[in-house]
Amino acid sequence: MPQKPIEFIAVDWGTTNARAYALDGGGTVLDRRETSLGIRNVADGRFAEAFETLVGCWRTPGPVPVLMSGMIGSRQGWVETAYLDCPADPVAVAQGLGAVPGQQNVAIVPGVCLPAGSAHRDVMRGEEVQCFGALEMSGAGDAVICLPGTHSKWVDMSGGALVRFATSMTGEAFSAMRDHSILGALMPATTSPSWEAGSSFATGVERSGDTGGLLHHLFSVRADGLFDVVPADGLADYLSGILIGHEVREMARMFEPDGAVLVVGGGSLTARYASAFEMLGLSMQAVDAERATIAGLTAIRRLAADPA
């Protein structure tokens, strides 16, 4: 256990994983915990038990305040919280917290949606917190933010508020096409992923700009693989480049960033996006996803405690 007292616990509780951070009064991370207790992996609604496993040992001295974001607030989660309409700012989010019955000082942030009356709807849970945190970390009031992932989000932030966003199924389409279509048949079981200039990933990003559209480019993973235009051990990277290339081209057209896009993430996925951004002549600034989550939840807690 850490020496300094834990004053706040920030939790990012998603579909697959749950991550918790124990913070002191100055916002320093004293301890962290990551588990596979995502909501999909919690049986029979036993969230109280999972919560105890996740943060119980940090709360033995007393009910340290906990603020949680992500799918834990969905209908399939512990307590369903509302979707706030865009535009949404941290004050609105702080006012929309949902308390968890039977737990002292434990709350879940609401999600954010495009409002009724929009041509189409869209939803997020958890990314809104990262957007507020990333914007604060960048020191700007306006930005376009990209959050790569299973369901990648691009977000328009203006005057500190989340005004508009769009989701792309990039990560999930990659898994579905690799694991459940003919495209996986030519891919070896293990490869050395690469996303540098000259890699098959880069070939895929280029391919995404050709005529014919995504459904056609996807088939070139098979056809170019059959004729060794792309080597077998590069086919997964090629598929990744085609998909990420399509997302970044389309979203850049939709959001028209006039400065560096804040890319919230970490590790190799951010590196892939950085490579695609560079190839497409777009400017980006990487923001660590964990730090953005902590900054966002901390800011929301501050506003909830002191709504002035």
Add this chain to the structure above:
Amino acid sequence: MPQKPIEFIAVDWGTTNARAYALDGGGTVLDRRETSLGIRNVADGRFAEAFETLVGCWRTPGPVPVLMSGMIGSRQGWVETAYLDCPADPVAVAQGLGAVPGQQNVAIVPGVCLPAGSAHRDVMRGEEVQCFGALEMSGAGDAVICLPGTHSKWVDMSGGALVRFATSMTGEAFSAMRDHSILGALMPATTSPSWEAGSSFATGVERSGDTGGLLHHLFSVRADGLFDVVPADGLADYLSGILIGHEVREMARMFEPDGAVLVVGGGSLTARYASAFEMLGLSMQAVDAERATIAGLTAIRRLAADPA
């Protein structure tokens, strides 16, 4: 057994199914047989047995000539035949037939590919026969042909030859996203498919013309479903409309048809394409896939028997 003598047997042998047609000297179909003996369902390379099951009873009087097209000529099939480079005409295909060892009067047509040196490669097996047949049936020498399916093909025919084509993974993307992504979660087990004006299919075709690209439009199957913008029992049709809408828009841009597109198929899939074509202001003419296959194989056989 039919009364008139069988003079020719045409076989469309694909991945999932095998279809065989017994024809008299005038090209009339005397008998037909459809089985699930696609090459994927033939264990341990026992193609000779499957062939006997499929057409054996038609060949008891003697070794009636058989011509086969489709994946039976692939590396995973019975005898691998070459891919002919585009442009390819029926004469070239007739000269490239592969005989089946141990079988009298049984041959398999070659596939067709975009040649080495093309920016990207593409391949077909079986559709080339349908294209030659559809063109002959239409009475034209030039046409753009669309063959909807798991791997939809759009083909440029000029002077009777197949000069260029592109494959889109429309059907396979539909299955992968419905069965192996979050998009299926909101879809009821049974629905009443619809593709008329005003249906969710039509909403999907419209959606495919919005900004944001296919990866974004796919997510609207979830988001618009969550908020009942699209009813649950229309979500599969909505997904279908988004995918077919993307294919048709992109391929029409790539192939720039200046007359009616020949759509080779049948049943509800052709009806979906007809609906999308109408919504997008494109002209089409439906061609029955079975008749196109028979016409194509008959023409190739005639050229092989009489190469003058």
